[in-house]
Amino acid sequence: MFILGLQGSPRKKGNTDFFLSTFLAAAEKQGAETEKVYVPGKNIQPCKGCGYCEKKGFCIIQDDDMKSGIYPLLRKADIVVAATPIYFYNTPAQLKALIDRCQSLWSRIYRFNVKDPGAAHKLGYILSVGATKGRNLFDGLHLTAKYFFDAVNANYAGSITYRQIENSGDLKKHPSVLKDIEDAVARLVIPLMNRKKILFACRENTCRSQMAGAFAQFLAGDKIDAYCAGSSPADQINPVMEEAMMEKGIDMAFRKPVSIDNVISKVTPDMIVTMGCGEACPFIPETEKIDWDFPDPAGKPIEFMRQVRDEIEQKIKALAIKISG
Ligand SMILES: Cc1cc2nc3c(=O)[nH]c(=O)nc-3n(C[C@H](O)[C@H](O)[C@H](O)COP(=O)(O)O)c2cc1C
CATH class of the missing domain: 3.40.50.2300 (Response regulator)
Structure with missing residues (x-):
């Protein structure tokens, strides 16, 4: 049972990193194997929109960290956890580049009619924070996540989101964060560990x-x-x-x-x-x-x-x- 954590914030020790690390540690306690990828540290070129993947099934960009790193990890994962701060109602650019590059996986499903072998049970989950308290703060992210998880053949299993989290260290002080993570891990991870x-x-x-x-x-x-x-x-x-x-x-x-x-x-x-x-x-x-x-x-x-x-x-x-x- 393998969980892939995508850390989307450029801040290395900020709120998102704490959020994801705590989630993955709780999952490991249940026996899961995990890997955290610091996405801004990866070489991920943006999608060119060239349409190559719709014809060939693979991305034309072969020399960055997607082909031998991210795509195999997305395939291996039973759960993909994308952790991200809100930047202008969505994810930071580096994580968005990774998501856009999953167009080639989308093509395999919808143009070549093949599925990831784990498709029926693979889960996608979102952890996110934003500084403001707007009602619609996470709407853009939820829509992006829905289509991202669909492209990687994962079933969108929900999210934990917090408003008014701005400076590094703010999330650690949130009164319910540890309990919320524990509950999510119990709901998502334990049933998969029982196989x-x-x-x-x-x-x-x-x-x-x-x-x-x-x-x-x-x-x-x-x-x-x-x-x-x-x-x-x-x-x-x-x-x-x-x-x-x-x-x-x-x-x-x-x-x-x-x-x-x-x-x-x-x-x-x-x-x-x-x-x-x-x-x-x-x-x-x-x-x-x-x-x-x-x-x-x-x-x-x-x-x-x-x-x-x-x-x-x-x-x-x-x-x-x-x-x-
Ligand atoms: C470029 C940039 C854009 C941001 N856009 C928003 C935004 O649209 N809405 C919001 O509530 N917070 C926004 N924020 C604030 C971050 O979401 C917030 O500080 C978050 O806690 C940062 O998480 P981190 O510590 O994991 O990097 C933005 C921050 C930056 C640097």
Whole structure:
């Protein structure tokens, strides 16, 4: 269970930073893995409005921090928390640039008809402060957030906002801030922590375990907190597998193979499903282990990949029924 926190204020130790850090600390206490990104410190070029992503599915800008940093994190996140001060009824420019660059993710959903595998259960949440007390202070932000979260396939789960917070340190003194954060974390994080943590493992983490992990998220993300990894991870996922999953409406973009060690250093799975990781398959005492005997589709024609894909889908459906009953 991973929470991405986007810190939108240029002030490094201001109200927004306190707000987000306190939220993430409370989530970590519940067992969540978190990462805070100081957005103004990132190299994020503004959207050019060129329309390339609507034709190709990817942003034409490839050399800043979106491609290898922000997009993969947005994909990995179970919850995206955007924390921001109000600047002229919206977010500061750096966070707005990040949001605008999510037009390429919007294109993948609405032009290419594919979804983030976690779409059904991914949440978006807003933390915000502003100096004035105007009734409409957060209206612009709420509208922007609604469309941002839609573009990243997250369901807008609400916000905590405070007026009359101006100087650094003001929010710390707010009488209900800690309780409000605790309540939000209990509502958002605890249900996701109660899912069964399942690690799908194969050798290179390019085909079988990727498909199994994505189907588990896509079909049973309310019951399964899915991870996938390989005993000797390759550099990139298999493009034929990506194509076969796109046929199912599942978008595998921005996923990278990871090692089994990397995953189990962060999370202790309740179950490991192995699919040919050989002798390097992990053994964790008290973790249930099952083996699925699928042939490796790497290097084979797409028809073979489709067949393995469909068999994995059926297995995941059966597994979801088994763990819920
Ligand atoms: C460029 C700029 C624009 C701002 N615009 C607004 C605004 O439209 N409405 C408002 O209530 N506060 C506005 N503020 C005040 C900030 O929202 C407020 O000081 C906030 O507490 C700053 O949060 P931080 O400490 O996380 O940076 C603005 C501040 C700056 C620097």
